[in-house]
Amino acid sequence: xxxxxxxxxxxxxxxxxxxxxxxxxxxxxxxxxxxxxxxxxxxxxxxxxxxxxxxxxxxxxxxxxxxxxxxxxxxxxxxxxxxxxxxxxxxxxxxxxxxxxxxxxxxxxxxxxxxxxxxxxxxxxxxxxxxxxxxxxxxxxxxxxxxxxxxxxxxxxxxxxxxxxxxxxxxxxxxxxxxxxxxxxxxxxxxxxxxxxxxxxxxxxxxxxxxxxxxxxxxxxxxxxxxxxxxxxxxxxxxxxxxxxxxxxxxxxxxxxxxxxxxxxxxxxxxxxxxxxxxxxxxxxxxxxxxxxxxxxxxxxxxxxxx
Amino acid sequence: xxxxxxxxxxxxxxxxxxxxxxxxxxxxxxxxxxxxxxxxxxxxxxxxxxxxxxxxxxxxxxxxxxxxxxxxxxxxxxxxxxxxxxxxxx
Numbered sequence: 001x002x003x004x005x006x007x008x009x010x011x012x013x014x015x016x017x018x019x020x021x022x023x024x025x026x027x028x029x030x031x032x033x034x035x036x037x038x039x040x041x042x043x044x045x046x047x048x049x050x051x052x053x054x055x056x057x058x059x060x061x062x063x064x065x066x067x068x069x070x071x072x073x074x075x076x077x078x079x080x081x082x083x084x085x086x087x088x089x090x091x092x093x094x095x096x097x098x099x100x101x102x103x104x105x106x107x108x109x110x111x112x113x114x115x116x117x118x119x120x121x122x123x124x125x126x127x128x129x130x131x132x133x134x135x136x137x138x139x140x141x142x143x144x145x146x147x148x149x150x151x152x153x154x155x156x157x158x159x160x161x162x163x164x165x166x167x168x169x170x171x172x173x174x175x176x177x178x179x180x181x182x183x184x185x186x187x188x189x190x191x192x193x194x195x196x197x198x199x200x201x202x203x204x205x206x207x208x209x210x211x212x213x214x215x216x217x218x219x220x221x222x223x224x225x226x227x228x229x230x231x232x233x234x235x236x237x238x239x240x241x242x243x244x245x246x247x248x249x250x251x252x253x254x255x256x257x258x259x260x261x262x263x264x265x266x267x268x269x270x271x272x273x274x275x276x277x278x279x280x281x282x283x284x285x286x287x288x289x290x291x292x293x294x295x296x297x298x299x300x301x302x303x304x305x306x307x
Numbered sequence: 308x309x310x311x312x313x314x315x316x317x318x319x320x321x322x323x324x325x326x327x328x329x330x331x332x333x334x335x336x337x338x339x340x341x342x343x344x345x346x347x348x349x350x351x352x353x354x355x356x357x358x359x360x361x362x363x364x365x366x367x368x369x370x371x372x373x374x375x376x377x378x379x380x381x382x383x384x385x386x387x388x389x390x391x392x393x394x395x396x397x
Binding site: 093094095098107108109110111112113114115124125126127128129267268271 | 318319340342343347358359360365382385
């Protein structure tokens with residue numbers, strides 16, 4: 001999309017055809033038998049100047065059905081009802097890759113020098129990150145999970161600009177507090193940061209894997225009530241011994257976003273390629289995480305961006 | 308060195324140098340649809356305000372064509388601090 005066309009579209013707000021659950025009336029990717037939400041996403045990509053291939057259309061449709069529990073890889077779990085954000089990162093520029101799968105009328109913004117290709121949105125390790133969600137968008141303090149798929153392996157050396165970091169924020173305490181969870185892989189350890197301190201997650205299965213793949217956090221109840229707050233790294237579950245509480249402080253620039261770590265007054269940025277991101281209700285078991293991971297891996301394989 | 312002399316494979320090794328005034332001009336402004344400039348401080352002492360080479364190369368906003376002519380300097384990353392581990396749950 002050219003700058004001039006973007007300014008025309010932005011000024012006219014002529015994006016109403018991409019409302020959730022509808023099919024654009026001006027053509028687009030076709031596929032009359034597709035899931036309506038998948039079709040709306042495909043139509044939005046088309047309107048943004050990206051022609052979805054047949055293989056991509058099939059992959060998108062299958063994944064939307066999988067999220068609803070009616071797809072070829074999942075007929076058990078419903079991850080769609082509680083969905084907050086779905087980012088398949090399809091397209092060749094920010095306007096296309098920013099289109100939100102769950103609501104194609106909206107698109108996220110990117111900051112700094114992200115690059116966009118068939119493997120997704122790739123950070124530069126210098127200053128690039130992107131919006132993911134607002135803290136008040138999370139459905140429930142103790143019922144949410146945040147997932148990403150890294151399309152490339154984590155660099156094993158090069159501390160300067162090859163950091164492997166993702167930032168996750170999760171709300172706590174209703175509307176009053178927001179905790180800041182920044183999951184940091186750079187030290188081969190996983191932490192949740194709050195203020196100037198960091199709580200370490202542990203696993204008896206060793207260090208964080210260096211391969212890319214499916215990562216995420218899931219909170220499904222308070223520890224005191226038998227729940228958990230876990231990190232998953234390619235199927236390995238990391239746990240923490242307490243319920244981390246923290247106060248989200250906008251003045252400390254703890255902005256929810258991916259590919260950025262804010263620790264104290266220092267920002268660091270990821271050089272990973274993000275092939276997929278999802279926020280939905282909490283995943284409470286390793287079995288459910290494995291089911292979701294299988295669906296996402298199938299989607300990434302179909303898009304040829306699997307590691 | 309300027310932007311046209313850089314290979315794309317070397318983009319992650321260099322950045323564009325900003326003056327403080329130029330930094331203020333770029334904050335909150337788009338260089339392409341859905342893409343915002345993000346000036347940051349580098350790891351030099353004293354630190355410099357910089358943007359990435361990707362932002363310079365991919366800028367299509369005619370109001371900021373001047374970023375393509377910014378001086379190119381090597382990227383020096385700020386050193387991230389070691390986290391302070393705690394069991395606190397504040």
